Structure formats: structure tokens, C-alpha cells
Amino acid sequence: MDYELMMNGNVKIGQHAPDFTAQTTYGEVSLDDYKGKWLVLFSHPRRFYPSMYNRNDCICKSKSIF
Amino acid sequence: MIAFAKANPYFERLNTCLLGLSIDSNSSHLAWMNDIYCMTGIILPFPIIADRNGSIARKYGMISNDVSTTETVRNVFIIDDKGIIRVILVYPLNVGRFIPEILRIIQALQMSDCNHSSTPANWLPGQPVIVSPPTTFPLLQERQNYINENNNGMNWYLSFENPKPECLNKIKDD
Numbered sequence: 001m002d003y004e005l006m007m008n009g010n011v012k013i014g015q016h017a018p019d020f021t022a023q024t025t026y027g028e029v030s031l032d033d034y035k036g037k038w039l040v041l042f043s044h045p046r047r048f049y050p051s052m053y054n055r056n057d058c059i060c061k062s063k064s065i066f
Numbered sequence: 067m068i069a070f071a072k073a074n075p076y077f078e079r080l081n082t083c084l085l086g087l088s089i090d091s092n093s094s095h096l097a098w099m100n101d102i103y104c105m106t107g108i109i110l111p112f113p114i115i116a117d118r119n120g121s122i123a124r125k126y127g128m129i130s131n132d133v134s135t136t137e138t139v140r141n142v143f144i145i146d147d148k149g150i151i152r153v154i155l156v157y158p159l160n161v162g163r164f165i166p167e168i169l170r171i172i173q174a175l176q177m178s179d180c181n182h183s184s185t186p187a188n189w190l191p192g193q194p195v196i197v198s199p200p201t202t203f204p205l206l207q208e209r210q211n212y213i214n215e216n217n218n219g220m221n222w223y224l225s226f227e228n229p230k231p232e233c234l235n236k237i238k239d240d
Contacts, residue, residue, distance in 0.1 A: 010127030013154055017145045018125045022087075024113035025095050029085065031149065038082035038172060039145040043128040043138040044067065044114075045159050046090055 017041075067110060068102060073165045074111050080172050080237060081147070084112035089123060089138060092116035142168060144175070173237040180233035186226075191237050194218075194226040 011018060017039075021030040031039075070084050077084055088095070095114045103109050115122060120138075123129050128138040140157035152175050157163060174185040183195040200206045200222060209222045219225025228234075 011125075011143075011151055011154070013151050015151050017143065017149050017151050018122075020115075020122045020125065022115040022117060022122060023092050024085075024115050025092065025099055025110070026113040029113050029115065031145075034083055034085075034145070035149065036147050038080060038147055038176075039085060039143075040070075040077065040082060040168060040172075041085045041087065041126070041141075041143040041145060042070070042163070043123060043126075043141045044086055044088040045138060045140065046088060 067098075067114075068106060068108055069163070069165050070112065071102075071108050071110050073169065076169055076239070077172075079239075080169070080176065082172055086110075086112060086114035087117050087122060087128070087138070088114065089117050089120050091118060144168070144172060146175070146179075176237050177229060177233055180236060181229040183227070183229065191234065191239065195229050197225045197227050199223045 017031055019031050021028060067086065070086070074084060090098075095116055099110050099114070117123050117138075120129065123138045126141065126143060128141045139159060140161070140163060142153070142155040142157075142163065143151055144153040144155075146152050153171055155163070155168070170190065173191050174189060177191070177195060178184055181195055183197055185195055189195070197209075197219070200209045206222045209219075209225065213219040213222065213225050218227065
């Protein structure tokens with residue numbers, strides 16, 4: 001299954017999310033840790049892309065829409 | 067990242083956790099977290115995976131070879147409480163995400179699951195949902211009569227209703 005996913009280069013909606021265990025900024029995390037919860041898994045390019053340091057976000061002066 | 071961090075309480079209300087990933091090292095993520103903290107006072111409240119060899123990124127198809135063979139593009143995978151991938155969003159390297167839409171998608175999915183209905187274009191919580199179409203002819207006639215009486219749809223296959231209050235309460239913003 002995992003090999004197939006790697007060869008296809010993508011996963012599709014409706015499929016089981018592929019398992020993983022990984023080192024994170026809050027220690028080791030596995031997909032299993034999120035059973036019973038919804039999860040937003042998002043990837044990010046390496047650092048220093050312009051949108052990352054959105055100055056408005058940093059200053060926190062403007063009222064966010066939340 | 068900061069945008070996700072600021073929206074974290076709204077995700078939590080939807081029983082949803084955030085998990086970031088990049089192919090940078092863990093120490094680089096820690097330094098970055100610290101930079102964000104120093105500059106903004108915000109502590110990223112969710113973990114960021116250091117996927118150094120790109121194995122998770124490749125498994126999930128987060129690397130688009132035509133864009134870059136080494137960089138992850140901006141992907142969002144919305145995975146439900148049973149571990150099923152429900153939505154995949156893909157952004158290019160140079161466009162940031164719109165967090166309210168990610169929240170809205172989770173609200174729409176949770177609404178659909180709870181109310182057994184679907185949501186129309188531009189749907190927002192609090193608005194009517196699309197009733198599942200009838201599956202038998204008697205049900206079709208019943209639905210058609212219901213629409214005629216209540217004027218709440220176009221046809222038997224497209225009618226609207228207010229979702230059950232318990233479903234709305236689950237996903238409601240304040």
C-alpha cells in the first residue's frame with residue numbers, strides 16, 4: 001500500500017491516511033495519536049519564503065477576521 | 067504558520083488538531099519557532115514534523131516534481147477522526163493559504179456527517195443545507211409535495227433545509 005502510494009506520488013480523498021511516526025518540535029508524533037480527532041496536516045516549503053513573515057501578522061495591530 | 071497558530075483555538079473547537087511538516091531539520095524548526103516567538107510573542111502550539119528524508123512528503127504526494135524535486139509544495143490534508151483523508155488542497159510555493167476556508171471545509175464536512183446532507187457553493191455555518199435526494203419513487207413524491215408546500219427547493223433532487231440544531235451547535239463559531 002505505502003509503496004503503491006509512493007509510486008503514484010499522491011494519495012486520494014476517501015483513502016486511509018498513510019501511517020507515519022516522526023520527530024517533531026513537540027517530540028515524537030504518530031498518525032495514531034490523532035485517532036478520534038480531526039487532523040489538518042499541512043506541508044510547508046523551507047524557510048524564508050516571503051509569505052512566512054507576514055508583517056501584519058507579526059505586528060498584530062490589525063483586527064483579524066476571527 | 068503564524069496564521070495557523072492564531073486560528074488554533076477555532077480548530078480546537080472543531081475537535082481538530084494541526085500538524086505541520088517540512089523537510090527542514092528539527093533544530094531548524096526549533097530556531098524558527100523561537101524566531102516567531104521572539105518577534106511576535108506567539109508560540110506555535112502545534113508540532114512541526116522534520117521530514118528530513120522526505121519520506122512522509124513523498125508518501126502523501128507533497129512534492130510536485132514539476133514545481134521542485136526537493137521542496138514540498140503547500141499541501142493541506144484534512145483527515146477525519148477515523149483516519150480517512152477527506153480533503154486535499156494543493157497550493158504553489160508562492161501563494162499562502164486562506165485559513166478561514168480550511169475551517170469552513172471542516173465545518174462543512176462535520177455538518178454533512180452529522181446531518182447526512184451536503185452543502186452548496188459558498189455555504190457558511192448557519193445557512194441551509196442540501197437535503198439528500200430521495201431514493202424511491204414514493205419518497206420522491208413525498209419530497210415534491212413537501213417542496214410545493216414549503217417552497218424550499220427547486221425540484222425533488224434539490225431542496226434545502228435547516229440542519230438539526232445539534233449538528234449546528236457542534237460546528238458553530240461563537
